[in-house]
Amino acid sequence: MNQAQQKIWPKIRLYVNEPFAAQQHITLASGQSHYLANVMRCREGDSIAIFNGQDGEWLASIAAVQKKSVTLAPVKKIREQKNSPDLWLAFAPIKNKTELVVEKAVELGVSALLPVFTRHAVVRSVNREKLFAHAVEAAEQCGRLDVPAIHEHKDVAALLAAWPKGRILLYGDESGGGAVLKTLLPALPRGKYGILIGPEGGFSEDEHTMLKAAAFVKPFGMGPRILRADTAAVAALASVQAWLGDWEEKP
Amino acid sequence: MNQAQQKIWPKIRLYVNEPFAAQQHITLASGQSHYLANVMRCREGDSIAIFNGQDGEWLASIAAVQKKSVTLAPVKKIREQKNSPDLWLAFAPIKNKTELVVEKAVELGVSALLPVFTRHAVVRSVNREKLFAHAVEAAEQCGRLDVPAIHEHKDVAALLAAWPKGRILLYGDESGGGAVLKTLLPALPRGKYGILIGPEGGFSEDEHTMLKAAAFVKPFGMGPRILRADTAAVAALASVQAWLGDWEEKP
Numbered sequence: 001m002n003q004a005q006q007k008i009w010p011k012i013r014l015y016v017n018e019p020f021a022a023q024q025h026i027t028l029a030s031g032q033s034h035y036l037a038n039v040m041r042c043r044e045g046d047s048i049a050i051f052n053g054q055d056g057e058w059l060a061s062i063a064a065v066q067k068k069s070v071t072l073a074p075v076k077k078i079r080e081q082k083n084s085p086d087l088w089l090a091f092a093p094i095k096n097k098t099e100l101v102v103e104k105a106v107e108l109g110v111s112a113l114l115p116v117f118t119r120h121a122v123v124r125s126v127n128r129e130k131l132f133a134h135a136v137e138a139a140e141q142c143g144r145l146d147v148p149a150i151h152e153h154k155d156v157a158a159l160l161a162a163w164p165k166g167r168i169l170l171y172g173d174e175s176g177g178g179a180v181l182k183t184l185l186p187a188l189p190r191g192k193y194g195i196l197i198g199p200e201g202g203f204s205e206d207e208h209t210m211l212k213a214a215a216f217v218k219p220f221g222m223g224p225r226i227l228r229a230d231t232a233a234v235a236a237l238a239s240v241q242a243w244l245g246d247w248e249e250k251p
Numbered sequence: 252m253n254q255a256q257q258k259i260w261p262k263i264r265l266y267v268n269e270p271f272a273a274q275q276h277i278t279l280a281s282g283q284s285h286y287l288a289n290v291m292r293c294r295e296g297d298s299i300a301i302f303n304g305q306d307g308e309w310l311a312s313i314a315a316v317q318k319k320s321v322t323l324a325p326v327k328k329i330r331e332q333k334n335s336p337d338l339w340l341a342f343a344p345i346k347n348k349t350e351l352v353v354e355k356a357v358e359l360g361v362s363a364l365l366p367v368f369t370r371h372a373v374v375r376s377v378n379r380e381k382l383f384a385h386a387v388e389a390a391e392q393c394g395r396l397d398v399p400a401i402h403e404h405k406d407v408a409a410l411l412a413a414w415p416k417g418r419i420l421l422y423g424d425e426s427g428g429g430a431v432l433k434t435l436l437p438a439l440p441r442g443k444y445g446i447l448i449g450p451e452g453g454f455s456e457d458e459h460t461m462l463k464a465a466a467f468v469k470p471f472g473m474g475p476r477i478l479r480a481d482t483a484a485v486a487a488l489a490s491v492q493a494w495l496g497d498w499e500e501k502p
Contacts, residue, residue, distance in 0.1 A: 082475075107482050109474065142476040176501035181493045186437075222489075223360065223498035224333075225393040231358050231485065238473075238486035239493045242432045247474035250427035 010059065012040055012048040015136045015147055020055040020074045025063055033070040036062065042070070050074065051139075053146040056081040083111070083146050085245040086192045088167070089233060090114040090159060092199035093123040097230045099134050104230075106138035106148060108237040109245060114194070115153040120201030126153050143251070156207045159196075160214050167192040169217045170240065172232050174202050177212075178219035185243035195240060197233045261310065263291055263299040266387045266398055271306040271325045276314055284321040287313065293321070301325065302390075304397040307332040334362070334397050336496040337443045339418070340484060341365040341410060343450035344374040348481045350385050355481070357389035357399060359488040360496060365445070366404040371452030377404050394502070407458045410447075411465050418443040420468045421491065423483050425453050428463075429470035436494035446491060448484045 014036075018026050028036070036042040042062050050072065051057045057079035064071040089110045091101055098115075105113060113135065115126045131150045139147045154162065163169060170193060171178070196211070203211065211217050222235055241247050265287075269277050279287070287293045293313050301323065302308045308330035315322040340361045342352055349366075356364060364386065366377045382401045390398045405413065414420060421444060422429070447462070454462065462468050473486055492498050 103479075104482050104485075107476055107478050108486065109476055142478065144476050174502060180499045182437075182498065186433075221498065221501060223492060223496065224500040224502055225358055225360055225395050226502060227358050227393065228354075231355050234355075234482065234485045235359065235489035235492075238489040241474060241486075242490045245474065247433065247472065248431045249475040250472060251425060251475055251477060 010047045010049045012036070012042070013057075013140045013143070014048060014050050015140055016050045016052055016072070018052060020050065020052060020058045020077075022076060023073055026060075026072045026074065028070045028072065030068060033068060036070045037065050047075075048072070049078065051145045054081060057145055079145065081145055084109040084144055084148070085241065086111050087237070087240060087245060088112040088114055088194035089237060090116050090169070090194055090196040091233055092116050092118045092121040092197070092229060093126050093153075094200065094229050095122050098123065098126065098131070101230050101233050102131050102134045103138045104234045105237060106135050106144070107142045108234065108241055109144065110148050110237065111146070112149045112151060114151040114159065116159055116196070117153055117155050118199050119204035119207060121199035128152070156203070156210055160210060160217075163194075163214070163216060164192075167194055167216065169194045169196055169214070170236070171196045171211050171217050171219045172198065172236055173208075173211075173219035173221060174198060174226070174232075175208065176221060178221040181220050181222070181239050184218065184220055185239065188244060190244060193240060193244060195233075195236045197229060197236060200229050261298045261300045263287070263293070264308075264391045264394070265299060265301050266391055267301045267303055267323070269303060271301065271303060271309045271311075271328075273327060274324055277311075277323045277325065279321045279323065281319060284319060287321045288316050298326075299323070300329065302396045305332060308396055330396065332396055335360040335395055335399070336492065337362050338488070338491060338496060339363040339365055339445035340488060341367050341420070341445055341447040342484055343367050343369045343372040343448070343480060344377050344404075345451065345480050346373050349374065349377065349382070352481050352484050353382050353385045354389045355485045356488060357386050357395070358393045359485065359492055360395065361399050361488065362397070363400045363402060365402040365410065367410055367447070368404055368406050369450050370455035370458060372450035379403070407454070407461055411461060411468075414445075414465070414467060415443075418445055418467065420445045420447055420465070421487070422447045422462050422468050422470045423449065423487055424459075424462075424470035424472060425449060425477070425483075426459065427472060429472040432471050432473070432490050435469065435471055436490065439495060441495060444491065444495060446484075446487050448480060448487060451480050
């Protein structure tokens, strides 16, 4: 963002799941209304930025602040819609750290998050709505114009069975059998990718076998140290975005 | 680590700041003694792994468990000493997240951590001993054989003035003026590097100016989204280790 942009850019940025058109008023749900009216103490006439994943970023003026609802008037588009690279992150949810992984993955520009239940994983349930709310918050903060989808959880077999054709699955193989990233990544074309990061205890023998048998799976390593699952997710996403994603673009 | 290695590898791994020699008993300080005796409930004859940053990893047998001290008998070397790549991380300490950055940086193999106080940073003090203790814990968990040094904090001007000759400083330039990593990294030789990651509010104008004026500083970007300072540190470390570090090695 350059300095001219910073001047018109409001500090508050909200994901509002409605179509935008100039002066077509939008009444916010109670959570966002409360946030604007009571937490941020916005008043009529204040400006905020809004995005919906489709219509770009808009400047919106606060048209009305009522007890339980805030009404916005979209004013004008200030940024064209641009979606994040088509990069999925499949990950084993980690006790107390799933939200951290979601936050970091959104900042690093994933387009979808796929919770995977593995044999050695401790966490056996995910609250998709809660994860989506975290993803929204991270998207609002990092300036992206879309919010990644949160897929239904699956085990490794179901993940592989439902994996879409034409999407390569880069699999963080902590056993040491994978390719070296600096050799692997520059040899891959731009396209649709997924990254799979296992749980703290690693994958089980049969999960390893299933993964290695799938033609669309490419195992890779991340060096000699044992990375925690959340570190591994961030490290893999960063490496892939740097080479196959959108890191050539400026903020 | 292969399966044969896993069999002789004890689950407990401690950094013990003493020279190791076979059967030269080592009496542990109270903190580690308490951990082994009371937390892990070790008994005489149990095996643990120890490292000191110099003598490789040793198998050690617990020779005595007393009320306030545990004595170890180093048995034999099970892994040759290998130091992490010569990569420093200079970072602005972040409220409630400095420990997370230290943990991740140790896992990702930094050789030194340099707290930097910047104009826009909120945190104005660091407890070096506490950070070193965190670094030790992370080193124990991730399997590395050395613990990074924690340098005295400095401001940007002092950091640049004291920067050693022959070490390139890769500087995460959130203003968008930096080089693209996938172009920059493959063009750099193996060697001594540092990474500098700024605070949440970014560097000030005069800090930017100082950084850009130094010949050994190479600014780089990490794409269009705004990364939190802790995400930026992990993402930059991962990218640099993948290309210039030791990610060709196996666990």
